[in-house]
Amino acid sequence: MNWKTITAPPDVLPPSPMTMRVQSIPVRHYFAEHTHEWNQLVYAISGVLMVAADGQSFAISPDQAAWIPPGSVHSVGSFLGAEYHSLWLADSPGGVLSRRGVTIFGVSPLLRALIVEAAAVHEAPDTDGYFGRVYQLILDQLRRIRPISSVLAWPTSAPLLRLCETLYSNPADSRGPDEWGMELGMSGRTLARRFFAETGLTLRTWRRRLKSFRAIELLENGFDVTSAALELGYSSTSAFVYAFRSEMQCSPLAYMRTRGSFV
Template identity: 60%
Template sequence: MSWSIITTPPDALPPRPMTMRAQSIPPRHHFPDHAHDWHQLVYAIEGVLTVSTIGQTFITSPDQAAWLPTGVPHRVGSLLGAEFRSLWIATEAGSALPRAPTVLAVSPLLKALIVEAAAIEGQGDPDGYGGRVVTLILDQLRRAPALPAALPWPREGRLAALCEALYLDPADERSAADWARELGLSSRTLTRRFEAEIGAPLRSWKRRLRLFRAIELLNGGMSVTQTAMELGYGSASAFIFAFKAEMGASPHAHARQNSRRGKPAIDFPVHPARAIAHTPRAPES
């Protein structure tokens, strides 16, 4: 299925020092390629975003946000829909923040501040409360841990169709050879293209995807047993074993740890091939 374009605001004013935009992104919608004369924090309080910048495309969960410095071309969208929060931050106000696109961990406090900033956006600020919220957000962003990467994602074409299908049905057990036939490629071509673009074999990426989806489903209130079935595990115990092997803690313990410490639910390493600069082609902000 194709993606639809969301029109960007034609009368955007520079942030002084921060502007909050809140909107719902429908499924399979994205913003066209563009850049800003200010910094942007791309974040979803609910749902998952697909973010493309120069040289990489990835998806982020509500535990993660994408920091996009001034002038960086990008696009953002959502496969299943998301509650999007876009923080536009003046260049000078974000001078202490990363100078390259970065995935940041979002703590419970930072998420709460973003929700509050959206609630009071556009209101008067006679007692300076809004300004204090902005100051706290900037402080939290400066303290936010940078993650090596979110879940890598193909930019376009048949590989993107493959990953979308697996995201929608992580229990799908088809092999690389099966998918190659489905997509009209040789098994060798599919394997080579996937590793070149994603930086990992399809089997490894599927394992990462299941972990990403597990965090997403558990954070959404789904039980461990339901999550195990949704991801295609034969039993809850098999899911718990696999989760502990990857994360070092049970699903419940990991959620408690992240809630207390404000740590990211998941992070993945960037493959060196991902650093090659080129113009990406996948959903946008």
Template identity: 60%
Template sequence: MPWETIDAPAGVTPPAPLKVRAQSIPARHFFPEHSHQWHQMVYAISGALTVISEAGSLVISPEHAVWLPTGLRHRVGSLLGAEFRSLWIADDTGGALSAGGPRVFAVSPLLNALIVEATDIEGQADDDGYAGRITHLILDQLRRARPLPAALPWPRDGALAVLCEALYTDPANERGPEEWGQALGMSARTLARHFAAETGMSLRSWRRRMRLFRAIELLGGGMGVTRTAMELGYGSTSAFVYAFRLEMGSSPQVYMRCRHDELAGRASP
């Protein structure tokens, strides 16, 4: 199934110093390649985003955001659909994230709550300065953000992108390198070499990280632990819980409960 483009917003004006945009991205839709004369923070409050730029390609879960510096050509989309939040930030207010190329960083519960609030009040009159205070708090959080290595690398185009899309859509797919190589017209060794060159990971390691991303996405959408384990292709719930604990340091139940409590606590007046 081909990807479809999303029209860019009309009448775009520079942020002064920050603008927030909210948009639902349907499955297999993307914004065509473009650049801005300002920084952009790419984030989804639900679902996962695919971000492709001159510097590389990756997928992020709602735990993370991507900082795209001024002038960087990029495109953003979602394989399975997402609730997209985009922050446009004036070129001179980026803080530590502005140095260098794109960055992945963790979205704290506070920053998440501030983005939700900024979205709700976008376009309203700021008679008492409340919107301005929210803006300053967001900028403070962004200045404190530190880059993380946590992201799911993604091939830019071609056969390997087809492979990753198929596995991400159906994480229970058990086909190995030999079968995938045959389907894509290359040997298992060639597939392994090209995959590592494009993503910096082996296919096995990539699959493990992909399942973690999908687990957070599915659990965050309200799916139970047992059904999530089955959707991801684990042989049992206990095997999934073990793998999740190994990567995240806690069970899926504890992780999601803590995340929910943090978000609820930050959002409470």
């Protein structure tokens, strides 16, 4: 199945002070590479986004967002579909984001709630300045963000893209570098070296992080913990819970409790 391009609406105005873009991204759809003259916050209330920006390629979960500064060439899509929330901001919030380029950061419960609220009221007339106050609170939150390194980096070469898309579709696939090397026409050692060069992760670490991302999608779509563990290829529910806790610093059930009012 090929990826399909989403055409951006032609009548969206530059932010003054903030423009919201809210829409569902279907399976394997994406916005093609483009740039803006303003700041952008890329986020999904549910689902995982695939983001490519300034030579980087990565996936972000609903606990993460991407900051795209003006002039950065970027594209955004989703492998399995996502509820996309894009914020265009007229002002730079300052803080860490004013000193960095493309940045991935954790989304606090308060920032998530503010994004949800902004989406709910952004088309209504701002007669009493409420939307402006929400905007200022979002800027306040962005000044306090901390960049994170635990993103799911995505490769760029065709063979490794094929590998990663296969594992994303079937995270229970247990083939290692040697088996995948035979599939892709290279030695296991060459595959391991190229994979690390393109993602900064070993295939084993990448696969573990992938399963955490896919677990979030499964849990949000109604899977219970046992069913998610089986779908992801874990030998037992306890093995899944241990791996999820190691990656996310909480159990799957605790994670879903914190997400309950937003999914």
